[in-house]
Amino acid sequence: MEIPGRLVTQQRVVIVGAGFAGLTLAKKLSPAYFQVVLIDKHNYHQFQPLLYQVATAGLEPNSISFPLRKVFQKKKNVFIRIAEVSAVYPKDKKIATSTGELDYDFLVLAHGAATNYFGMQDIAQNAFSMKSVSEALLLRNTLLQNYEQALIAGNKKEKAALLNIVIVGGGPTGVELAGAIAEMKAQILPRDYPELNFNDMNIHLIEAAPRLLNGMSERSAVVVKSYLQALRVKVHTGISVKSYDGYSVALSNNTTLYSYCMIWAAGVKGNALKGVPAGSVLPDHSIEVDEFNRLKGHQHIFALGDAARMPTKLSSRGYPQVAPVAVQQAVQLAANFKRLLLQKEMKPFRYKDKGSMAIVGRNRAVAEMAGIKLRGFVAWMAWLMVHLMSIIGVKNRLLILVNWMWQYITYDQSLRLIIRSSERKSKSTTNKISNNEKNSNDVNAHRSLVGV
Structure with missing residues (x-):
């Protein structure tokens, strides 16, 4: 080099x-x-705390990504290598x-x-993760493609599996993702897909620990759980996932959920x-x-x-x-x-904790800062401001602010696009659907998902 x-x-x-x-x-x-x-x-920095909004069609990838070379245009001592x-x-x-x-x-x-899939290879192979922009786009494509396939599903069980979402992990990522998908289900999807009955769609949030948000107080965890339940998210605590084959989710309490989309946010x-x-x-x-x-x-x-x-x-x-x-x-x-x-002694690192936040949806959030616990609209506004000011670049901040304002006023997201690459990728659920039901041939013919 x-x-x-x-x-x-x-x-x-x-x-x-x-x-x-x-x-x-x-x-x-x-x-x-x-x-x-x-x-x-990659040749860009990605703002990971907002990846879930890319995955749920709230933001475009360029809003939370910033080219490295632009960041360092004036830093002549910095050399970037991809x-x-x-x-x-x-x-x-x-x-x-x-x-x-x-x-x-x-x-x-x-x-x-x-x-971290904790050594469970079937989950690593079949579940979706969300650590990068490309993974967030793949998840967005999958969610939207599943609704399209539900329109032509051969039977009720197959249709329900296409609509159902299972999210594993009750930390901030899992909570925020569950809330965003629940708001899509309530406000957007029924208008986009009037032929589908979204009362048949279930959003499951599974956490192995006794409660959600282990990094925050018990009070905040209780508030967030109540917010999710108000959005009709089914919260399962004290339960872990044993296996997932791309269709059936086996839980530690010996029950089984059925979904073609399990999102792993557990570690x-x-x-x-x-x-x-x-x-x-x-x-x-x-x-x-x-x-x-x-x-x-x-x-x-x-x-x-x-x-x-x-x-x-x-x-x-x-x-x-x-x-x-x-x-x-x-x-x-x-x-x-x-x-x-300068031949001086180094100073040890000491973390200054400025607080924690988690957002569930419109006017629903919790925040803990300097011993003060906030909830509801005030916490929601604090979350928006902190994340907005953390984004690199004035243009990116404006893009995100405009999107958030539009969504707040109209209850709508304008980015529900299925962006396919020119070649088919290996991430496909065609084989997952086959053999689950006798009448699923029509779904199989259209089910191949495209990676990003």
């Missing part, structure tokens, strides 16, 4: 991943002291990528996390990377770091955000895997890098 020469005063910092942590660190590092190489497999990192060589201070090897003075692993794990020192890699592939976000025993390798696990006195699992933690870690590490060059 070719990178232009650097100034004598510059140290090369290679950052793997352009998520919240990687992007923030690259922006904060001074050009006087650092040459930055930012590596990601590649995938395959290995780390700590002794040689090099990494191997899909476009060649690259040496570093400091290496920062901020390559995020992957969906994350680290992305395995060859060569990362074994002593720092935890069983879930996340990377254990010290209080300076540094790998133990390695002075020049650091990890941030969802890729890192920093144990604390309160929890061996460390800080929550949320964007504010990643951003604060990146800001602190940028300052510590400068301290290292």
Whole structure:
């Protein structure tokens, strides 16, 4: 991998991943002291907290995505390379990528996390996840395509399976997704598909823990559950999913649900990377770091955000895997890098928790900030403002604001498009439908879903 020469005063910092942590660190590092190489497999930064709105046709992908090269147009010390990192060589201070090897003075692993299926291969193969824009688009296509196929379904059971949605995971992602789909069911889908009876559509939210939103207070969990139930979402707590074959969902209470769309939002794990020192890699592939976000025993390798696990006195699992933690870690590490060059002691990272939020739908949200617990319209407005101001770029903020205002006034979403790529992808539910019912041949003929 070719990178232009650097100034004598510059140290090369290679950052793997352009998520919240990687992007923030690259922006904060001074050009006087650092040459930055930012590596990601995509040429854009995606705002993950709003992926569920892309999946439910509330926002277009370009509203929550921002080109990396535009972000760094004025940062002449930042070099962007679109590649995938395959290995780390700590002794040689090099990494191997899909476009060649690259040496570093400091290496920062901020390559995020992957969906954790907890070893259940059938679920990994058949369920939908939502970690990227492409996965959100695939889910949007699937939801809309299922309604189209329900119009021509051969029998009632098949039609119900096409309409039903099963969401696994009662954290903010699962809660927000369930609320968004429930509002579509109530306000939009009956107008788009008057031939279908959406009373036959069931939205199930399944959480293995005794309650929803384990990262928030019991009161907020109770409020959110009441919001979901008001939207006719069927909330199942204390129950886990045992298996899913693409059609039937087997639960731990020995009941079975039927749906061609199960969305897995139940957990994350680290992305395995060859060569990362074994002593720092935890069983879930996340990377254990010290209080300076540094790998133990390695002075020049650091990890941030969802890729890192920093144990604390309160929890061996460390800080929550949320964007504010990643951003604060990146800001602190940028300052510590400068301290290292000036031969000063680094300062340990301490997370400043500014609160948690979750939105269920129009005027329905909960927020906990500085000991204050909000609910309803006030919490909903707070959620909107915090997320809007976190988006990169004035244009993107305006696009999102206009979409939100339009939806609030009209109870409508104008982005219900099935966008097909030019080639068929392997993600298909044709085989899932076959053999479930004798009269499902017509559905099979039209059921092949297209990936993005």
